[in-house]
Amino acid sequence: MFKNLISSNLFSSSHLLYRSLLSLGLILAFVLLHRFTIYILSRSEADPITKYRVRKFSAHLLSFTAFILIFLLWSTSSGQFITVVGLASAGLAVALKDLIVDLMGWIFIMVRKPFALGDRIEVNGIKGDVVDLRSFQFSLLEVGNWVGADQSTGRVVHVPNRYVFIHHIINYNNGFGFVWNEIPVLITFESDWKKAKKILEEITQKVSLHFSEEAEKALRKRMAKFMIFYKHLSPKVYTSVQDSGVLLTMRYLCKPRARRGTEEEIWEMVLEAFEKEPDIDLAYPTYRIYQPEIKND
Numbered sequence: 001m002f003k004n005l006i007s008s009n010l011f012s013s014s015h016l017l018y019r020s021l022l023s024l025g026l027i028l029a030f031v032l033l034h035r036f037t038i039y040i041l042s043r044s045e046a047d048p049i050t051k052y053r054v055r056k057f058s059a060h061l062l063s064f065t066a067f068i069l070i071f072l073l074w075s076t077s078s079g080q081f082i083t084v085v086g087l088a089s090a091g092l093a094v095a096l097k098d099l100i101v102d103l104m105g106w107i108f109i110m111v112r113k114p115f116a117l118g119d120r121i122e123v124n125g126i127k128g129d130v131v132d133l134r135s136f137q138f139s140l141l142e143v144g145n146w147v148g149a150d151q152s153t154g155r156v157v158h159v160p161n162r163y164v165f166i167h168h169i170i171n172y173n174n175g176f177g178f179v180w181n182e183i184p185v186l187i188t189f190e191s192d193w194k195k196a197k198k199i200l201e202e203i204t205q206k207v208s209l210h211f212s213e214e215a216e217k218a219l220r221k222r223m224a225k226f227m228i229f230y231k232h233l234s235p236k237v238y239t240s241v242q243d244s245g246v247l248l249t250m251r252y253l254c255k256p257r258a259r260r261g262t263e264e265e266i267w268e269m270v271l272e273a274f275e276k277e278p279d280i281d282l283a284y285p286t287y288r289i290y291q292p293e294i295k296n297d
Contacts, residue, residue, distance in 0.1 A: 023070050030066045034058055052117070098162065102136040105161030109133065114164060120150075120172040120256045123163050128152075137161055150259055172256035176218045181259050183250045183266055186242060188283040193246045196280045197237050200250050203269045204235035207262055208252035215253050245283030 037058045108114075110133075115121045120129050120143070127150070128140030142155045172179060187196050215233050235252035254262045274280050 026066055026069055030062045034062050098160070099136060101162040101165065102160050105164045106133070106135050108164055109138070109161065114169045115171050115174060119174060122170040122172075123159060124167040126157055126159060128157055131156065135161075148260075150256070176215065176221075177255065178215045178218065178253045179256050179259070180251060181254050181262065183263055185248045185250065185270060186245045186283045187248065188245045188281045191246070191281050191283075192277075192279045193239070193248070195277065196246075196274070197239060197248050199273045199277075199280075200237045200248055200270065201235075203266055203273065204237065204250045204252045207266055207269070208235045208254065242283075244285050 038055060041055055115130055117130055117133060121127070121140070126140060126142070127144045128142040129152075130138060131141045132139035137158050137160050140157045140159060142153045142157050143150045145153050145155075147153050185196075185200060187193060233253060235250065238249045238251065240247045240249070250266065252262070274282065
């Protein structure tokens with residue numbers, strides 16, 4: 001009996017060592033295979049986005065395959081396999097709750113595609129361009145914050161995937177690829193506001209004409225997916241009155257990353273046009289003081 005016990009223990013130890021070595025061998029083989037894939041990609045002439053997607057797909061596929069093979073290796077029977085799965089699931093649900101939700105968020109992102117690589121999004125007050133998608137987090141190249149007109153700050157923000165379930169996702173690109181931008185121009189009450197409005201209308205038509213044509217084509221494609229209806233895509237200038245003058249607001253379509261460029265182009269054209277018109281002046285906050293006349297007795 002004692003001899004049988006020793007033999008059983010030796011067999012168990014050798015079997016355990018065999019499984020451990022085989023598991024390490026599988027992990028090493030998959031790591032080398034992934035490195036080889038990266039090497040092949042580095043020597044290919046594909047564009048960076050294609051390389052990135054192939055590298056990510058390779059990493060996810062190899063990791064999943066290695067996990068399944070090692071899991072099956074350590075499960076000697078179907079009953080033991082089910083038991084191990086049940087215990088592992090219960091343990092993971094308690095200890096790794098956030099990571100599991102992050103993984104579910106990654107699956108949601110891959111399947112439903114609320115955003116894709118390169119999209120500009122805003123989530124939980126964080127705005128940026130999606131530069132990386134991983135199993136547990138996605139990364140944004142931050143825009144805005146202390147930098148004006150949605151320009152990049154240079155910081156990379158890592159966001160947990162579970163945010164797609166608990167926060168609103170604002171996608172700048174997934175609608176129909178354009179956003180409405182407005183530029184307010186305030187002129188004095190004494191200015192010829194009708195002439196100024198006509199000048200602004202001509203400027204916005206000139207700058208946003210090609211954007212409106214592209215937007216109309218994109219809108220037709222998107223109408224089957226989203227209930228987006230715009231009767232007019234052409235730019236418009238609205239008139240209102242403020243304390244310091246007449247406010248003319250230019251509203252036009254532009255691409256999300258073109259806001260600052262189009263604003264600069266429009267403002268330069270506005271300043272040059274108004275400079276030639278003596279009866280049009282930009283307004284600014286002013287104060288008028290009325291001093292009562294003092295009568296000398």
